[in-house]
Structure formats: structure tokens, C-alpha cells
Amino acid sequence: MLVRELSVPGALEFTPVQYDDDRGVFLxxxxxxxxxxxxxxxxHLAQANCSVSRAGTLRGIHFAExxxxxxxxxxxxxxxxxxxxxxLRVGSPTFGRWDAVxxxxxxxxxxxxxxxxxxxxMALADETVVNYLCSEPYSPGREHAIHPLDPAIGIEWPATARDGTDLSPLLSPKDDAAPTLAEVRARxxxxxxxxCLAFSRGELAP
Incomplete structure (x- = not known):
């Protein structure tokens, strides 16, 4: 398995070794x-999620307190x-910056x-299935969203799907009404x- 650190400190990309033959693939x-x-x-595995999305579906930006x-x-x-x-970690050398895989x-x-x-x-094809392993269960009172099209963050979302057709962002009403990063920081x-670093090291109690 190959590991690459993203430009956001602590975020990592894992690329598995795939074993394929005439039966299929294992990894x-x-x-x-x-x-x-x-x-x-x-x-710590507390919850596993699965989402199925049509092309253009844009989910996020989500975070928990x-x-x-x-x-x-x-x-x-x-x-x-x-x-x-x-x-989104205040005081981080890359606060407000993003990276994508x-x-x-x-x-x-x-x-x-x-x-x-x-x-x-953002889903780039119909029937895109994304799985998540989560360290904590979903807690509605601690979950928040930032608008994914906030120009202050400036994420460069694709305009073309995997099959070459045009894409338009499809947001849930909740995500479409989400505040900007500046508004969330002010709250x-x-x-x-x-x-965040202390919590990851086990030095901050949940």
C-alpha cells in the first residue's frame, strides 16, 4: 500500500496494491x-456509512465539533x-486551504x-458509491456544514463528468443553505x- 500526505497536514491518500486475474480483482x-x-x-471504528449518488451530486462541506x-x-x-x-483547524498553517483526490x-x-x-x-458518474469508516457515530447536535461553493475557499469543482458530459452541482437544501467559512468561524x-493534534494523540478526552 502506497501512502501520500496531502497538502492539508494529517490528511493522507492510500493507494492499495491490486491483484487481478480472470476472475476479477482483490485488494x-x-x-x-x-x-x-x-x-x-x-x-477507532464507530460507524460505517455508504452513499449512492448521481453524477453532479455535491455533498459537504461537513465537519463535527x-x-x-x-x-x-x-x-x-x-x-x-x-x-x-x-x-478548518484554527491556527493550522493551512487553515482554509483544500486538497482533493x-x-x-x-x-x-x-x-x-x-x-x-x-x-x-462530488460524484463524477451516476450510481457512484462512496463508503466511509468513521471514528465516531453521527451526532446531529455536533454536525455542521459550510457551503461547498464558498468563494473564500475556492474549491475547483469539476464541470465534466467521467463520461465527458457536462456537470452541474446538485446540493441538498441543507448544504445549499449552509453558511460561509467566515460565518462558521465567527460562531x-x-x-x-x-x-485536534492533542485529541489524535489521545491527550484530550472526548
Missing amino acids: EWFREDEFSKATGHSL LPPSQAKLVTCVHGAALDVVVD TLDDDDRRAVYLPVGVGHAF GVLASYES
């Missing part, structure tokens, strides 16, 4: 030993998606999102960079 998309070696800590926030390991098992991580059923990469960062993705719900 290990998560290994605890490889994950712990790359991150310095284990992944710290503690305990919610770390995620995300992969695409069918179709394709542009997966985006946004640094194309997740698809060819390379079968996975992305790790540490606590305190935001997550969003005081963003965690500090140092507290």
Missing part, C-alpha cells in the same frame, strides 16, 4: 498496521468522485481525514489546530 483497502504506521495512531469530532477513511467502490478535504473503481484509493477538517465530494465552533 486490501484498509489495514490497521499500515494505517497506524502512517498516522501514528489507530483508527471537537471533541470528539469525526475522523474518516473514505473510498469509492463504484463510479468516481472528487473527494475534498478542507482545513479522485476516488474511483480503477485505482481504488482511499483518503484519510483527521479530526477537525471538513469533508466534501466559535471550529476547533484549534493544537487541540
